[in-house]
Amino acid sequence: MTHAVATIEEPGGKTSRERFARERFAQFLRIYTSLNTRIAYATDLGIPLEWVPGYQPPDPQRRRGRARRTEPTGLEWLNWCVRSGFGSFADVRVQHVEQWLEELADAGYRDATRARMLSAVSAFYRKYLLREGLAEHNPAALVDRSNQHLNRSAATPSTTAMWSFEACRALLHAAHLLAPGRRDGLRDRAMVEVLIGTGVRAEELVGVDLDGYQRPAPGGPAALRVHGKGGKDRRVALAAPVADAIEDYLAVRSTPAVPAVAGQVGNRVAQPLFVTRTGARVHVTHVQAVLRRLCATFAPAPDAPAPRARWLRDLLATEQAAVIAQHLGPLRETIHPHSARHSYATHAITRGAEPRQVQHDLGHAALSTTEGYLHDAEELAQSAAHELAPALHRGWLATRNG
Template identity: 30%
Template sequence: MTTVAPSTAVRTYLDHLSVERGLAENTLASYRRDLRRYLAYLDQVGITDLSGVSEATVTEFLARLREGDADHQPLSATSAARTVVAVRGFHKFALADGMVTLDPAGAVRPPRPAKRLPKALPLSDVEAILEAAGEPETPLTLRDRALLEVLYGTGARISEAVGLDVDDLDLPPGEPGGTVLLRGKGGKERLVPLGSYARTAVEAYLGRSRPGLVASSTPGGALFLNSRGGRLSRQSAWTVLVRAADRAGVSADVSPHTMRHSFATHLLDGGADVRVVQELLGHASVTTTQIYTLVTVDNLREVFATAHPRAR
């Protein structure tokens, strides 16, 4: 097989991406930048023939990306992964085009980005937000308190909470709590317990606030209504939470997902089994829920480091 210079192969590949695959100019510029760095590395290690590239060559290039060098800052896992994807695509093309007989990059896996741990609020912040949502007591603040108690008390997604109908509640007389039927992704339903605090707030809203908000146009028994009698929107519910957090003086970024994360984390901190939390959150796989266990492990490490006499 004839010798193929890496720079020639890269030009051919970029032409292929531009002409045959029609990639956007911004995407092409990204490929060009990543492959230019790869070519510089191949030149640095003395590889002038594309067939001289081995799996070890590509693996070492990935290590250089993560470590950085005199001319480049270390790349994050996400940025390094993007560059490796460009290199893998290039070598796959070179093999398919007959430039080489082996693909040295096929077995090199891009680095996985670090898992982002969910941000959970301390219980004191959650309680301050819930209190602030209900003050001063008006029809709308009764609704707001009930909404946020349901979000935190059930771990509901914001879309699930605003999608609730009155008939989705089961509040048996003489019992402190109840249940609520949540409809999650893909139309999957789950029955979630409603604690006494959430039930008290919901009953206060149903008895003293919602009747005054109902209008002739109110859709099919929607639970949470806006001031015009329509179903409360996701955006409005988000605003309810943000305003309550501001009034409570909570400086952390707060979103409906924050309440859901806090629900899960506080349950696990309290000793709940991860599979129970999985069911409550409506996760299809326990793997999705297990990211919350990383948060509680961090809490354990903190306690250990400060409390154990030989921790340090």
């Protein structure tokens, strides 16, 4: 772990320097409330993940979906600084940062990835090093982004793909059809319903607690309390089809009994809404895994083996499965949960929702926290979800009456 130690000067032996460096990096990462954000910055900068406050190593026995690469490549900022012989952050100049970016490009890093990594370096200088007196200027802020091909003009579409309205319908329909035949089908269907029907982030989705779901009257309005970026909670409205899917899941959801722990008697531990078979909170990587499985099931690759289950073979031979495959095939290799947010915003506004209301639904930072508290009930009632979600289900799923 010398890559993170050698960049900070501190007298004493190796153990003393490593402890000092670990404390310094932990101070920087604590600026960010979200553990996922801390891990993202640590990954791009080259800070060992075991130094990230709150980080827990993944269980090697668990099967995991495709996750963001966290293994060091040697080209992370701190690794590169050590390899280039820098002993202090104050010694780095803008030409060094540009040289680093060029080496990333030569190694095959995409422009969007290089831009993100540069932003991590800039934030490290701006939010920590300059304030702590460990550097006198921010060399990352002086980089000519246009010359590095890191600037995207306003006319350039986002690199995050948006799902068409029909593709959103196909994902929901696919999850609905598979739910009865899968052990966790009702849970996965409910997660897809919430993701597409509210536009929440994948991290917010799996972070919802059981008591965060509220539906006072059967068949009536429902809401979900999510923990968003910056440690801010907000409530999102759930249209009837989305709430019905959660109700179906809750009817079969079971959590194994947890033995009492000494010293914790009487303390109420939050229970996750979406749980694994062992009662643990579903991991964020499972969200993308579910979306990929939906696409791969209805629009399999040419060399994919035929399904073994008779019920699934019969289902895939139907006309409705063929329609679903038509819309999910193009998404099979690139589908990502974040596209649900782009899709929600675009389709909601297309259907006449006010942009400011959609901004509230998505929990974007520009909406003041005070306004959210003052008008919470009104915002939930006016949420674009009440129009968008029923439209996505129209024609293949009837809503329930209270």
